[in-house]
Amino acid sequence: MWVIDGIPLHPLVVHAVVVLLPLAALGSVVIAVRRSWRRSLGIPVLLLALVGVGAVPVATTTGTELWTALRVQNPLIDVHAERASWLLPVALAFLVLLAAAVLTELAAVRAEVGAHAAPAAGPSRYRVAAGLSALAALAGLAVTAIVVWIGHAGSMAVWQGIGQ
Numbered sequence: 001m002w003v004i005d006g007i008p009l010h011p012l013v014v015h016a017v018v019v020l021l022p023l024a025a026l027g028s029v030v031i032a033v034r035r036s037w038r039r040s041l042g043i044p045v046l047l048l049a050l051v052g053v054g055a056v057p058v059a060t061t062t063g064t065e066l067w068t069a070l071r072v073q074n075p076l077i078d079v080h081a082e083r084a085s086w087l088l089p090v091a092l093a094f095l096v097l098l099a100a101a102v103l104t105e106l107a108a109v110r111a112e113v114g115a116h117a118a119p120a121a122g123p124s125r126y127r128v129a130a131g132l133s134a135l136a137a138l139a140g141l142a143v144t145a146i147v148v149w150i151g152h153a154g155s156m157a158v159w160q161g162i163g164q
Helices: 009-033 035-070 075-084 087-113 123-159
Strands: none
Touching: 009 035, 009 087, 009 123, 035 075, 035 087, 035 123, 075 123, 087 123
16 A cells, blocks of 8 residues: 555545545636636646546545555445545546637637637637536536545545444
8 A cells, every 4th residue: 555654645645636626626617607717727727627637546546555455344435435436437527528618719719810720710619618618617516526425425434433
């Protein structure tokens, strides 16, 4: 099992997921509200989401290692692990929708200023970016809800005693 200064890696990595994914979800709501915010904040929000989604498999792997090392039978840990299996597919969908929204907006901006040989950006391209942003925001809210759902089960296992 991986540890840092005697602390299992799982709770440390989990905090990356718990902070970055909801923060990216909040950012996705913000960039869905205004096109100018999508232009200026789209890439930073996308990078937050990318790192947050990347931390999910690490959290899952380190969680499995911790569970194996503890060698306890606790139904609360089983619930936590079962719930955790929901996160990666939803987080990936969120990331794809967010990337599509941000990249569509950037392509529209480039076409508008003539920096790219793409066809001129009409209102339809901006509507597509706005629609994708709204879908990404909804997916971000779903990711946040799942993170809370998983975290609640994990915290119950810790605070009610792992070995009980």
